[in-house]
Amino acid sequence: MVDSQSTERIFHRVLKDKWQQISHGEGIYLYDTEGRRYLDACAGVHVVSIGHGVKEVVEAMTEQASKVCFTYSRFLTQSQIDLADKIGAMAPEGLNKAFFISGGSEATESAMKIARKYHLSTGNPQKHKVVSRWQSWHGNTVGALSMSGRSSWRQDYDPYLLDFPHITPPYAYRCPYCKTQNACQLNCVEELERVIHQEGSENISAFIAEPVLGTSACGVAPPPEYFPAIREICDRHNILMIVDEVVTGFGRTGLNFAIEHWDVVPDIMATGKGLSSGYSPIAATLVHERIYDAIYQKETHYVHGHTYGGNPLSCAVALAVQNYIEDHNLVERCARMGDLMLEQMKALEALPIVGEVRGKGLLLGAEFVADKETRAPFAVERGVTAMVVNKMFDRGVLIMPGAPGLIDGVAGDHIAVSPPFTIDEAEVKETVDVMREVILEVGEELGY
Numbered sequence: 001m002v003d004s005q006s007t008e009r010i011f012h013r014v015l016k017d018k019w020q021q022i023s024h025g026e027g028i029y030l031y032d033t034e035g036r037r038y039l040d041a042c043a044g045v046h047v048v049s050i051g052h053g054v055k056e057v058v059e060a061m062t063e064q065a066s067k068v069c070f071t072y073s074r075f076l077t078q079s080q081i082d083l084a085d086k087i088g089a090m091a092p093e094g095l096n097k098a099f100f101i102s103g104g105s106e107a108t109e110s111a112m113k114i115a116r117k118y119h120l121s122t123g124n125p126q127k128h129k130v131v132s133r134w135q136s137w138h139g140n141t142v143g144a145l146s147m148s149g150r151s152s153w154r155q156d157y158d159p160y161l162l163d164f165p166h167i168t169p170p171y172a173y174r175c176p177y178c179k180t181q182n183a184c185q186l187n188c189v190e191e192l193e194r195v196i197h198q199e200g201s202e203n204i205s206a207f208i209a210e211p212v213l214g215t216s217a218c219g220v221a222p223p224p225e226y227f228p229a230i231r232e233i234c235d236r237h238n239i240l241m242i243v244d245e246v247v248t249g250f251g252r253t254g255l256n257f258a259i260e261h262w263d264v265v266p267d268i269m270a271t272g273k274g275l276s277s278g279y280s281p282i283a284a285t286l287v288h289e290r291i292y293d294a295i296y297q298k299e300t301h302y303v304h305g306h307t308y309g310g311n312p313l314s315c316a317v318a319l320a321v322q323n324y325i326e327d328h329n330l331v332e333r334c335a336r337m338g339d340l341m342l343e344q345m346k347a348l349e350a351l352p353i354v355g356e357v358r359g360k361g362l363l364l365g366a367e368f369v370a371d372k373e374t375r376a377p378f379a380v381e382r383g384v385t386a387m388v389v390n391k392m393f394d395r396g397v398l399i400m401p402g403a404p405g406l407i408d409g410v411a412g413d414h415i416a417v418s419p420p421f422t423i424d425e426a427e428v429k430e431t432v433d434v435m436r437e438v439i440l441e442v443g444e445e446l447g448y
């Protein structure tokens, strides 16, 4: 018999002496079993866009659960059809074929395979490599990890990873090109062209990028010319453009999809997290009808899929979430609260250890530096990111640590902030006030 407080049967992702258990959530708050309240200023992991405990979603869940929770992929259910209609109508023009899976890694991995299948179907069987960027995250499965540009998470599994090229991301604060120029010359875009020549365009199937970075360098976004230039290169070399909207999709940056900020239509879009706001696991890879039609020109079968893809319960939940976002104008609210939060967080750049604050909508980040002039990072051993995150946790505000190795795969401290879209003005102020207090305290402890 295992005592109810023991966690010894769990394969933990991190070892600690004490785990807080969450008893329930309401709005932007989580409550633990000891009665502590936490302001969830990272929406879990950029997931819970509509806040916790929304009764309309629970009602939709109950209604679907009372009908059917699982069907074999031989069948469809109304919830799957309705959800595909809903998100197809929201997505950029033409991206109206939804391939349902359970999470973001499956969404990017499916995107990779759909791109491959498209090239097989259109007479380019050699095209298979996906070009991606450093300081990126596309997920933990082997294909997704091969595309991801996060050294710290890749290194243990390196022997399994596919031979995919990575290029420099548009990360202006640390751009090796911009450093020596007054303005951005889009040299990182030229790198794509260079890699295509080096690898041979006949081998390259797709390019994948997050329009606004998530936890790898939260809030970093490229200049207006970036994605149009990428689109042009992809078209010229018959390379599919995949955008990873697992974090940014469904309103997080203040528009339905972040790529709309650049007015570019990709060929494939991977989505996840915000689709169901975490109420049930579901993700969708949205595919342009042109790609779909090309695949099905000769085939009657697309060989790839996962057991829970199109799960009727998850589809009903996601549909209720998207209806709730629409009915309450939450995307517009996200844009408004995001502007307010960015303005308040930007003021933190005056603090001694804050190098840069950045973001779009409610996807924001702050980077810490040991020297604001040279932008030198803190020594990794100082654990500055953890100091900030833990002190905020102690004050009841949850934010995410930015992924390790922000700058060069090893060094770099930063945080990620992404509250539910339902956050109000007072809660924005409270979050940023606590952040300011904590960053000042950490600075003092570091001798600033």
Ligand code: PLP
Pocket (backbone or CB within 6 Å): 045, 103, 104, 105, 106, 108, 137, 138, 139, 140, 210, 214, 215, 244, 245, 246, 247, 272, 273
């Ligand atoms: N893509 C991006 C941009 C992500 O941030 C993540 C996860 O954080 C993924 C893909 C992978 O999603 P999942 O963890 O649901 O597999």
